Amino acid sequence: MSERGVTHPLTTPPTAPTKIVLPDLVSHCTFTKRVSRHRKQVTTETKRWLFEGGNLTGKKRDAFHGLKAGLLTAMCYPDAGCSQLRVCNDFLTYLFHLDNLSDDMDNRGTRATADVVLNSLYHPNAYRSPARVGKMTRDYYKRMITTASPGAQQRFIETFDFFFQSVTQQAIDRAAGVIPDLESYIALRRDTSGCKPCWALIEYANNLDIPDEVMEHPIIQSLGEAANDLVTWSNDIFSYNVEQSKGDTHNMIPVVMHEEGLDLQAAVDFVGTMCKQSIDRFVDDRANLPSWGPEIDRDVATYVDGLADWIVGSLHWSFESERYFGKAGRDVKATRVVDLLPRRV
Known part of the structure; x- marks a missing residue:
């Protein structure tokens, strides 16, 4: 039978979302934000160090100005002396540089970079590589080991090794178009973040020498x-x-x-809830720190304060940097609304 005269409703495909609303993480974090008085000096010195030899030009150089790594370092290590803050800032700036490189690398490229970096760390006085990344690694690490405790040095190198292992896996997943399950992703992301060597720098920046058994305590972990x-x-x-x-x-x-x-906004809300729970977990753990005696307790309190500085500092820096929201970071911080960019072809 003919269906002329029968009107069918038009079904339009769902349109892709054009914006997302960010969770309010800044209000949920009640830690005090502090900024080192050495910020401007180390920012200038690190940029000079990074740009030496004209290795970054044009848009790449502009991106590092907009990154504002010096502000992140100054908020995450606010009590560090000037020379130690400079090492921390050199490392963080270099870590962003590695992150940008690894985004464009296959697993062979990340392994080659890892070989140069790790050899430069394990043998800073004997190993020689003409690669720029090797020279940079040896340069900041030689300055670090003059005052870093043996434990901090060991934790720095071990966790940086984990970083390279995980970004190699990330490169393999990316090439295969694999989306990992949440549990696997969380385990991998704790290393691809590069946070763990930054935690070792809290010890270095504050002249701490905390025994290994204390650093390995379940609550500290x-x-x-x-x-x-x-x-x-x-x-x-x-x-x-x-x-x-x-x-x-x-x-x-x-x-x-x-x-x-979940749809996009529901997934953003889901991850936002997980972020708030991680802040709550930190607060609870901090309230339940055991005691190891007055001297060690003082150092542990300084270390844990350093972790809190990282939490609050990274949240505020994310809206000051141009890395995520361009020039609109402060507006996004106020409204929490992000207009989605078109997919690049």
């Missing part, structure tokens, strides 16, 4: 993990827009959408 999770997961929320425009799926939001069957 849990505090470091909670801080890592907050810094990392909130970064996934803040960087999602830029990453989705490039088709990058190594981010907790697409992982959650895939695993939980």
